[in-house]
Amino acid sequence: MLPLFLCQNGWMKNILKRSALITPLLALLACSQDTAPLTDPTTDTSGNQIDLIVAGDYIVTMDEAATVHKGSAIAIDDGVIIAIGPAAEIAAEYPAHETLDGKNRIVMPGLVNGHSHAAMTLLRGVADDLALMDWLNNYMFPAEVQFVDAEFVRIGTELACWEMIRGGTTTFVDMYYYPDTIAQVVDNCGMRALISATVIDQRSPDAESAADSIQKGSGYIERWQGKNSRITPIFGPHANYTLNAEQLAKTRQVAMQFDTPISIHVSESPFEVQYAKDTYGKTSIEMLDSIGFFDGPTIAAHVVWPTDAEILILAERKVGVIHNPTSNMKIASGISPVADMLAAGVRVGLGTDGAASNNDLDMWEEMRLAAFLQKVEQMNPEVLPARTVLRMATSGGATAIGLGTEIGSLEVGKRADVIQVAFDDVHHVPTYDVVSHLVYVSDEQDVASVVVDGTVLMREGEILTVDTDRVTAEARALAAKIQSALQERNRK
Numbered sequence: 001m002l003p004l005f006l007c008q009n010g011w012m013k014n015i016l017k018r019s020a021l022i023t024p025l026l027a028l029l030a031c032s033q034d035t036a037p038l039t040d041p042t043t044d045t046s047g048n049q050i051d052l053i054v055a056g057d058y059i060v061t062m063d064e065a066a067t068v069h070k071g072s073a074i075a076i077d078d079g080v081i082i083a084i085g086p087a088a089e090i091a092a093e094y095p096a097h098e099t100l101d102g103k104n105r106i107v108m109p110g111l112v113n114g115h116s117h118a119a120m121t122l123l124r125g126v127a128d129d130l131a132l133m134d135w136l137n138n139y140m141f142p143a144e145v146q147f148v149d150a151e152f153v154r155i156g157t158e159l160a161c162w163e164m165i166r167g168g169t170t171t172f173v174d175m176y177y178y179p180d181t182i183a184q185v186v187d188n189c190g191m192r193a194l195i196s197a198t199v200i201d202q203r204s205p206d207a208e209s210a211a212d213s214i215q216k217g218s219g220y221i222e223r224w225q226g227k228n229s230r231i232t233p234i235f236g237p238h239a240n241y242t243l244n245a246e247q248l249a250k251t252r253q254v255a256m257q258f259d260t261p262i263s264i265h266v267s268e269s270p271f272e273v274q275y276a277k278d279t280y281g282k283t284s285i286e287m288l289d290s291i292g293f294f295d296g297p298t299i300a301a302h303v304v305w306p307t308d309a310e311i312l313i314l315a316e317r318k319v320g321v322i323h324n325p326t327s328n329m330k331i332a333s334g335i336s337p338v339a340d341m342l343a344a345g346v347r348v349g350l351g352t353d354g355a356a357s358n359n360d361l362d363m364w365e366e367m368r369l370a371a372f373l374q375k376v377e378q379m380n381p382e383v384l385p386a387r388t389v390l391r392m393a394t395s396g397g398a399t400a401i402g403l404g405t406e407i408g409s410l411e412v413g414k415r416a417d418v419i420q421v422a423f424d425d426v427h428h429v430p431t432y433d434v435v436s437h438l439v440y441v442s443d444e445q446d447v448a449s450v451v452v453d454g455t456v457l458m459r460e461g462e463i464l465t466v467d468t469d470r471v472t473a474e475a476r477a478l479a480a481k482i483q484s485a486l487q488e489r490n491r492k
């Protein structure tokens with residue numbers, strides 16, 4: 001029966017966590033009666049319809065037990081998952097305004113992209129096949145100072161949100177300039193995001209120095225904190241080679257005053273590790289730990305070169321590490337010891353990095369490459385199996401970015417960030433193991449529908465919240481200007 005089904009899925013724990021949404025009394029009632037229909041005075045008033053049902057031939061919950069249900073459905077109301085059960089029972093119990101049909105569909109949590117520079121979609125392909133410092137100092141930083149303004153960020157972020165929604169990403173952690181503009185785009189397109197105000201001690205598109213970027217970032221955080229539950233404004237100090245120890249400590253101090261997390265590049269390249277040794281007499285993570293940088297929640301992108309001692313620091317300090325396998329391979333940053341970090345208890349998620357170093361925002365590719373890269377590096381096919389990688393892209397990633405109690409798995413009481421993946425394409429025939437297929441076969445073109453916070457953002461391939469024709473025209477027009485300016489500069 002439905003209530004029994006719910007009790008088996010850890011829903012009580014989640015309901016108690018979200019007692020403001022669904023009363024603990026209801027939880028007790030539902031678990032003690034396995035024959036009576038589940039009734040919820042806050043979400044299932046008789047005669048009224050709930051918002052949405054998402055059905056599937058399989059529901060891959062990514063809960064702690066990695067439960068997979070067959071022929072089931074999820075009931076969603078007010079942005080929250082209120083029930084999961086056999087499709088016929090959910091349909092009978094919960095009349096809904098809309099149902100996403102489950103035939104040939106796998107339902108799973110939306111993907112969590114833990115590290116991106118969304119607006120860099122507009123610089124995709126501008127400079128390829130270069131080492132990180134060459135790429136940054138001679139191409140990206142100068143190009144950004146010349147071309148990036150609020151309009152660039154709006155168009156580039158809209159383009160990125162379209163690409164991410166199309167590929168089943170529902171949450172991303174961004175680090176770029178003009179964060180108010182990024183937040184406005186995310187507000188409009190319906191995704192969930194942690195959006196950093198970039199802090200960097202050089203002239204950037206939206207600030208003159210570290211102090212200036214901290215001051216402007218503080219204003220942004222004041223404007224967006226508590227404004228939209230899908231948007232978390234955070235600080236994004238760029239790295240320990242673009243900020244000194246004092247500036248890094250100051251950023252942490254201001255972030256603590258706002259009670260907001262930090263996203264930062266950490267131990268990305270051998271250059272950075274050497275720079276930290278030469279400048280601070282310590283490796284990157286030891287240096288950050290020594291100045292109290294990990295005293296608040298931290299999302300550390302890359303972490304390619306940690307020592308064993310540093311891996312222990314990351315685990316102890318509950319630092320969320322975001323692995324970016326494509327970017328690390330393309331820029332030849334190295335191979336992150338992901339399996340070692342997971343074994344040590346580090347919280348590890350996945351990210352794409354910006355589209356200028358990837359060159360797309362496809363989390364399916366990140367999953368596959370994360371698995372393959374570890375296997376070939378260790379010459380061991382058992383390392384980083386499909387289930388582990390899928391967790392890194394969903395519940396593990398959500399935990400790494402500090403949203404593990406809100407999203408990342410399909411459980412009653414969690415926010416309804418849900419995707420449907422089609423599995424009737426030729427590469428899904430036959431399907432023996434849905435998790436294996438999701439990681440090793442599926443790609444972003446297979447994503448059929450995307451729901452964030454209970455709102456449908458893409459239905460059967462149709463993007464509903466981004467004006468794709470307008471964004472295409474705007475992006476092409478801006479790219480033409482960038483291209484002619486680059487050609488002009490190269491002629492000099």
Ligand SMILES: [Zn+2]
Binds near residue numbers: 115117265
């Ligand atoms: Zn990055």
